[in-house]
Structure formats: structure tokens, C-alpha cells
Amino acid sequence: MSFCKLVSFVLILHLLNSCLISCSSSSLTSDGLSQIPQKFLTLAKRDDIFNWMVGIRRKIHEHPELGYEEVETSKVVRAELDKMGVSYDHPVAVTGVIGSVGTGQAPFVALRADMDALPMQEMVEWEHASKIPGKMHACGHDAHTTMLLGATKLLKEHEKELKGTVILVFQPAEEGGAGAKKIVEAGVLKKASAIFGIHVTNLLGLGKVSSRARLLMAGSGRFEAKISGRGGHAALPQFAIDPVVAASSIILSLQHIVSREADPLDSQVVTVAKFEGSDAFNVIPDSVTIGGTFRALSNESFWKLKERIEQVITSQASVHMCSATVDFLEENYPFFPPTVNNEALHQFFKNVSVDLVGIENYNETQPVMVSEDFAFYQEAMPGHFSFVGMQNEAHSPMANPHSPYFEVNEELLPYGASLLASMATRYLLESSSLPNKSYKNDEL
Numbered sequence: 001m002s003f004c005k006l007v008s009f010v011l012i013l014h015l016l017n018s019c020l021i022s023c024s025s026s027s028l029t030s031d032g033l034s035q036i037p038q039k040f041l042t043l044a045k046r047d048d049i050f051n052w053m054v055g056i057r058r059k060i061h062e063h064p065e066l067g068y069e070e071v072e073t074s075k076v077v078r079a080e081l082d083k084m085g086v087s088y089d090h091p092v093a094v095t096g097v098i099g100s101v102g103t104g105q106a107p108f109v110a111l112r113a114d115m116d117a118l119p120m121q122e123m124v125e126w127e128h129a130s131k132i133p134g135k136m137h138a139c140g141h142d143a144h145t146t147m148l149l150g151a152t153k154l155l156k157e158h159e160k161e162l163k164g165t166v167i168l169v170f171q172p173a174e175e176g177g178a179g180a181k182k183i184v185e186a187g188v189l190k191k192a193s194a195i196f197g198i199h200v201t202n203l204l205g206l207g208k209v210s211s212r213a214r215l216l217m218a219g220s221g222r223f224e225a226k227i228s229g230r231g232g233h234a235a236l237p238q239f240a241i242d243p244v245v246a247a248s249s250i251i252l253s254l255q256h257i258v259s260r261e262a263d264p265l266d267s268q269v270v271t272v273a274k275f276e277g278s279d280a281f282n283v284i285p286d287s288v289t290i291g292g293t294f295r296a297l298s299n300e301s302f303w304k305l306k307e308r309i310e311q312v313i314t315s316q317a318s319v320h321m322c323s324a325t326v327d328f329l330e331e332n333y334p335f336f337p338p339t340v341n342n343e344a345l346h347q348f349f350k351n352v353s354v355d356l357v358g359i360e361n362y363n364e365t366q367p368v369m370v371s372e373d374f375a376f377y378q379e380a381m382p383g384h385f386s387f388v389g390m391q392n393e394a395h396s397p398m399a400n401p402h403s404p405y406f407e408v409n410e411e412l413l414p415y416g417a418s419l420l421a422s423m424a425t426r427y428l429l430e431s432s433s434l435p436n437k438s439y440k441n442d443e444l
């Protein structure tokens, strides 16, 4: 090779190289808004970022923590935010972390992940199974926390192009503890115009997304009732007042509320899941405790259910000469309102999703009877919640959430991270035509 050829060869290499560098970090908006999701997805799938996310998810999965006890999880979150140079507040709502990326100026948009695990034993045998007996990430909140950290990295890499500020909400205690309510009450989202959240689902293929406008998930509450009679010898019922038979009759009557009183087209659920009586075979107990949950798709049906549950329990108890007290446990388990998606934000979500994964991977879903404390954010500002699929074709069907066999297909992490980053970035760019807290163009 002549000297001249060598020089031009080196020059070409150099040009190629600089193009690789500058092309990979090209401006988000250079090819228009619709290209932003793809750019983020490509970035999130890059080996270094993907492997980093998988590592975080496994670390969190191995150390599940229950609501308001997310001490180690929040440490992991803060360590990663520190490494990225992202500032944050902590503790917020006991163990929560609130970070921010962007200009520090309005508009503000929030992204939310939940961090808590469930009190159950993992039955999946794999290298990174839960190391804490009786606790497990069986709802995918380990993936949610990771995907929000992933989104943070994507946003941080393009921070100068953000047209406002993204508030990163790592909340505690979604599973019953209503961490979202405490975050709202802490006042850290006062400036946020809108909020987005996602949940993994085993019911959709990898990278498919779904949601719907308006009603998405049910409102829910818990109840516990103590039915008191008079204990005695099991062979001499005439000297006792049997709360076991009274409780049994109460449970059957509770089932008539939904089957006989509710509109069959207005879905509702009453489930008694707990029944505690005597430990002995030959003793009629003094009292029995029952407990369960109730769900409805509207506020009106929810409050009606609550009223009837109390009436049925106390009235049926007196039919059996027992007395009953009913406790709705709101102190520790605030009622979750129905999850209601803002209609215009749903159209926005659809637009972003179609740009991310294509119309063939986008689906509208029916409302479901599970509930989410994300609803508390939606009471405070326009919000949108959606599902991201992770079904593994080679390993189907995958176990449902809250199953001890629940697994996360980690290939989903780049999809969730880029969906969150895209929604925040696009919201800030398009905010003048989207709903915001001061201006709710929404109906319900």
C-alpha cells in the first residue's frame, strides 16, 4: 500500500468512526417526533445498557422487600442515580425516591415505578431466585424499578434535548399500602402536569403493548369482620351460640350481593378469603374472624358494595343470635379508586406506542378487576397506565402475577424503558396540545 493510499484509508476509517459516534448520539428530534421511540429502543437494546438493566433487575429480585420496607431496593436505585449524576429526594413517603432529569423548568411530567414485593415464597428454581424466605417479587415491580432506571439513562443521554423536566417516581408499597397516595400527599408532584405508569404482563407477546381510554382497572377495598357468639362444648350446642354457622351463613349471603343485587353488566367482586375459627375439633369458638376484598368498576358501585357488606354481615349475625363488627382496615389499606385513563393521554400513548412497536403490536384491552394504586395519581392529575407484554413463545404459558411461579422475561426491559422515556420526551415536546393538571380537557 502506498503512503498516499494508507493516508486515505486511515482518513476513511476516521470518518467512519466519527460518523458511528455522532450518528449514534444524533439528536432525538432530527428526524421528527415519530422517530424518537425507535431511537430510544435501539439505545435500550444496546448490549451495555441491556446487560446493566438485567443486572439491576436480578439484584432487586434476589432481595425482595415488602411495602414501606424497600430500604435496600431504594439504595440500589439511589446508587444508580448517583452514578448517572441524577439528583433526587429521599426519603419521600418512607422509602420512596424522587429523581429528576431535564431543564429543571416547566413543563414537568412524571414517570412512575413501584418497588415493593409480596409476602410469598418463590417456587421458581433459578440462579437469581429470592434469597429472602417468604418474600418474592411476584408482580414484576423489580422490572418496573429497573425499567424506570433504564428510562432515566436514556433520558440522561439526551438531557440537553428535553424541553422540560421529567420527574422520576420510585414509589413504595403498591401492594395494598397505597404508596402512591403517600407520594401525592408528600407534595412532590405538585408541579407535574401529567403522569405515566406501566405494568408488565404475561398475557401479551414480548414488546406488545395495550391499554384503553377511561376505565382500566377496578377500585378495591378490604374488610374484616369478627362474629361473636358464645363458645362451648361441641357436643352441647344448646348451651353455646355458634359463630361458625353464623359466619358460614354470612359468607353465603355476601355472595348474593353481586349475583342478585348488582347489574350483571356492572362487574363487581366480593371474595371472602380468610376464615379463622377454633383450633380444636370439639370446641365451639367464642368468635370467628372472616375477611376478604371487594371490587367495582365505578365509585358508585364501590360505595354501595361497602354499605351492603356491612349490613349483610351485621344482620345475618343477628339472625343467628351473634353480634358482628366490621372493619374496613382503611388505616393500613386505603381503598384504591378505579384506575381511569385520561382520554387524550390515551390517544397520545397510542401514537407513541405505534411509533415504538408498530400498529401490529398495539392492542386495546378490556377493563380488568385487579386494581392499582396508580389511581391515586390520576385523582391528582391527568394520568395514563398501560401494559407491556413479555410472553416468551418458547416458554408459554407464563405464570400469572402473584403466582409463586411468576417469572419476568428480561427481554422486555428495553421495551418498557424506551416506552417510558419516549412518553416523557414526547409529552414535553407536545405538551401545549396535551392535557395537563391546570387544564383537564377530560370528561370521564
Ligand SMILES: *[C@@H]1O[C@H](CO)[C@@H](O)[C@H](O)[C@H]1NC(C)=O
Pocket (backbone or CB within 6 Å): 344, 345, 347, 348, 351
Ligand atoms: C395522534 O396522532 C394523530 C395522527 O398523527 C394526530 O392527529 C393526533 O393529534 C395525535 N394525538 C395525540 C393526542 O397525540
Ligand SMILES: *[C@@H]1O[C@H](CO)[C@@H](O)[C@H](O)[C@H]1NC(C)=O
Pocket (backbone or CB within 6 Å): 359, 360, 361, 362, 363, 364
Ligand atoms: C391486537 O391487534 C392486532 C392488530 O391490530 C390484531 O390483529 C389482533 O387481533 C389484536 N389482538 C387482540 C387479542 O385483540
Ligand SMILES: *[C@@H]1O[C@H](CO)[C@@H](O)[C@H](O)[C@H]1NC(C)=O
Pocket (backbone or CB within 6 Å): 297, 298, 299, 337, 338, 340, 378, 379, 444
Ligand atoms: C372516583 O372518585 C374520585 C374522587 O372523588 C374521582 O377522582 C374519580 O375520578 C372517580 N372515579 C370514577 C371511575 O368515577
Ligand SMILES: *[C@@H]1O[C@H](CO)[C@@H](O)[C@H](O)[C@H]1NC(C)=O
Pocket (backbone or CB within 6 Å): 106, 107, 193, 431, 432, 433, 434, 435, 436, 438, 439
Ligand atoms: C396546558 O394545556 C393548555 C390547553 O391545552 C395549554 O394551553 C397550555 O399551554 C398547557 N400548559 C403546559 C404547561 O403545557
Ligand SMILES: [Zn+2]
Pocket (backbone or CB within 6 Å): 138, 139, 175, 401, 402
Ligand atoms: Zn401485584
Ligand SMILES: [Zn+2]
Pocket (backbone or CB within 6 Å): 139, 140, 141, 174, 199
Ligand atoms: Zn403490580
